[in-house]
Amino acid sequence: MKLKNVLIGAVSAIALAGAAQAAGQITVVSWGGAYSKSQVEAYHKPFIAKTGVQIISEDYNGGLAEVKAQVEAGNVTWDIVDVELSDAVRGCDEGLLEPIDKSILTAAPDGTPAEDDFIEGTLTECAVATIVWSTIYAYDKSKLPSGPTTMADFFDLAKFPGKRGLRKTPKANLEFALIADGVPASEVYDVLSTDEGVDRAFAKLDQIKSEVVWWEAGAQPPQLLADGEVVMTTAYNGRVFNAVAAENKPFEIVWDGQVWDLDLWVIPKGAPNKDLALDFLAFSTETEQLAAQASWISYGPARKSSAPLVGSYATKPDLDMGPQMPTAPENFKNALQNDFEFWADNQDELNERFNAWLAQ
């Protein structure tokens, strides 16, 4: 009798799973933490409500390694993945990603076609951008009341003694070093393309090397600041904003010399539910959804038409999100877009050099 019950249970379980399959189900992969939460609130929930499709939300740590492994093994389980621009382009070039037909994207509410509505450079062959994020540096206002204001201050140990937090990668750090050394944002990659420029950047980093605490995961910098381990640290602007808005930390962002980048949706080649994934992609990049996400985290929407719709922080009606965006005019004055071409070409060599420099 028992066995029979088990069998019946198993059969009905299979039947249920089949039913779910019929309604549809996609696996959405993103970076976790506050960022995933903002996507769940702004994209997933309305999409589920509208279509009844189930969404399995998975976290990962960035990079193309898993996508590459899945595609090469012919066993793709992810349907849609949130990646950085350099990975989106590279994955596309390497044939790891599906090309995306931009005609599926919804036009802006005022009728502007999607291709014109998206900020320039945010649509690529295989990817559609959702947000603009940036790497900035932040400090603890309670410890440094007359805080730093420029990128040069970050490298000035005499003026602001104490430990610094930096991400353990050459990306952004070399750019920061050159900006701090007086290179205008528009010339940074030109200078960095020369050997002298690279030497100059490392020389600038040498000035603070002994005081650096290196971080790797995005959640670390706010923690380092909160623990008093560092007086200032580079960080992703959304993470710092969340520590301020949700945890009332006395952190302050310095926007000078920010390096901004995009996060984009991509679909791995051979994704099991490609059509549903495209539906989700089109839905989530609608003007409304992108604007809604900006009330959960301080990353700028990739569509121009979303900017006016950005309201206040979801749980604090008096906290206006507009000035928190990397793209806000006063924050954007000395901003630099991460040059993925430069990094795609030079990352092997610069990584080696950076690691050798670290180990010295």
Place this chain on the structure above:
Amino acid sequence: MAETTTETTKNAPLLAADGTPLRRKLEQALFVSRMRALGLVAPLLAFILAVFIIPIVYFMIQGMHNPVYADRMPNSTPILQAWDGQSPVTEEMAEAMVKDLILTRDNREIGRVATRVNQEFSGARSMFTSSARKAERMEPPFLEALVDADKDWGKQEVWRAIKVAATSWTPAYYLAALDFQYAGDGSITRQDAERRIHVALFVRTMEISLIVTISCFVLGYPVAWLLAELPVRKANLLMILVLLPFWTSILVRTTAWIAMLQGQGVMNDLMVFTGLNQVILQISMLFNDYKDLTVSSLCGIDVNAALGSIPAAVEKFGASPPGTLTRCGAEILAAFEQGGESGARSHAEALAASAQRWGYGDERFSMIYNKLGTIIAMTHILLPFMILPLYSVMKTVPPSYLRAAKSMGATNWTAFWRVYFPQTIPGIGAGALLVFILAIGYYITPALVGGQDGQMISNFIDFHMRRSLNWSLAAALGGVLLIIVLFFYWLYDRIVGIDNMKLG
């Protein structure tokens, strides 16, 4: 007659009772039992083969074999391989290259080829992708057309780099893992000094593993001895304490060490509270050893006293203050050299101000995010692997040996050193080998607490697996690591003898 008998036994072998030759009969009987034994271990054998042997072989091969280019660029590959790397680039090579660029662009495989070549020559990636976009419209002479698209095509070294990429079976990755560069003309040169990293990392990995092994031994031996000597009830309790870390996630344990050791952590708070930090500072000043105990804000508070001591210091040391001076002292002295009395004063005041902000006497030590932190956390995590084999060996040493030694006139120390210790060597060997080999491949702890000088080679393997996607280099690094581990295993076998190892 005797001779005939030997003849027959030579020619006609012994027969079993049923008339078959005895030898064959025996083989038949053994065959059945062998097959049965094989049947029993077959699942394990298949498992090991499938998840251990085959992947290792595959990955060792991947460190030498990368057919990304050769598979996708059929026209240029044979021509490049035939090229000697010295003679000028020919139109034939350029034409084949253009054909291949068109082909791979149509297959959407240009990115993989470009990435592969970029590993050999930085910047080749954009050169390939942009040229591929224009390739359709190129017309002879192709070499000029290519140079028009990107001037780097005119460089001999670029073509040499492409030749390296076009060679599927290449020592380039293994050489790179040892900080050598393999050029297209077959020459092997050392990597540029500022890009040499792997040898130093292997050395550091050995060093950390060795220190961790020794620390585990020094800390674990007495504990194992206690475990073996205590009455069963107490020993069991202690054993639970020893094993407790095993039952905790390695991530949790490592994070706990961060909370313990960080600048505002428990250990530093305790040291500041007890004033121990000052004592350590004084001692470390004596020995001039700041390497791992860098102090974040170690500064004189009394500006006048600091300035007052300058003339004497200048007289004594000149412009090159010795390390025995505090860092602040050295800084003030340097400021004095540069800007005279007023420069020294302003610098001393700035230092004093920052010291005040951080609190006087609140000097804290960096014990985490560096090599020291890695060693502490790894020692803690690997300690049970030393204690358990030691314990199981010690348990088998009867107490009567020590008594016998003492009855013969040996002091406690002699009895321990000459009688007890030698008998625990198999346990030490097993524990040390276990800890060392585990440590050499350790990954998560150095990744979390290693900072800049506590990283180990496996962190770089991970980096190439997940970040740079250079799996061939990761495989080569792993291959070198495997060879090193096997070397130590061999060394151990030569010195101690693997038969002498006792795990329990």
Place this chain on the structure above:
Amino acid sequence: MRATSQGMDMTADKAADAFVEFERVQKSYDGETLVVKDLNLNIGRGEFLTMLGPSGSGKTTCLMMLAGFETATHGDIRLDGKAINNIPPHKRGIGMVFQNYALFPHMTVAENLAFPLEVRKLSKADIETKVGRALDMVQMKAFGGRRPAQLSGGQQQRIALARALVFEPELVLMDEPLGALDKQLREHMQYEIKHLHERLGVTVVYVTHDQSEALTMSDRIAVFNDGVIQQLAGPATLYEKPENAFVAQFIGENNKLRGRVENIEGSHAVIALDNGPKVKALAVNCGGIGKPTLLSIRPERVILGPEAGETALKGRVVELIYLGDHIRCRMEVAGDDEFIVKVPNNHAHAVLQVGEETPIGWVVDDCRALDAA
């Protein structure tokens, strides 16, 4: 039984020249019970003294206190007149042979023997001669280069012995050294140890629970039970004149008959058996009139048939076992069917039959009235 009826304790006077003295020694491990209770014992120089007793009787504890591995809870232990309570074991200069030999497995036989000499910092040449001599002594000259694991049990035993003697201690302690050997080898080694002792003249304190071993080798035997020495005497005395029921039972085979003291006449007593007639016995340890007592008669001292004489009782044969040199006869006597008689297998004795009744008797002094324990 190897004990001969010499009847005389030839070594009792050696105790006067005490080399080892236990004075009022007590030992407790847990603070609640005493393992050794008020031990007083003098061991003479050159004497072979055996501590004999069942396990848990305190004999090994005494040995370990003497060796220095246990401390006495109370009392003094003196060696050659000096109190050694606070001297650590390695300074006592006492040789010791352990139950499982405790030969160091990582050293060769020669290295094992050299160990006590090396820790005494003797010169290399001295060590070599002494090790050679010690190996000679136990006829193991050829085995110096072997490891203990390559030797047989008997060979290991000899090496252990040589190692305990090689540094010429005046006192050697042996803790059941033959326990791990088979019977034949054990008997052989008993003689060897005894001869070594005679030749070297060292003082030996030997612990065993095997009474035949004790009787074979010892000058004197201290019988331990319950933390107390029950009797201290030479082998013959111990066997023939046990002073209490425990010793009578523990040493050799013994017949016991329960009864009550009815009358005491000088050194003899009249005992009324629980289940039968009155008998006369030597009053050794039987308390006053009316007290319960236990009569002890050795099986070989029982006389059967017409020669049984004055104290004759009736016995009925229950079982006969043929043992070659004698016949073991189990009888029912005075309601007790565990009464054993050893009948020598010679022509002087009549052939007994199971079920047959026969008078049994003994010389009065062979029947000892002891405590009723």
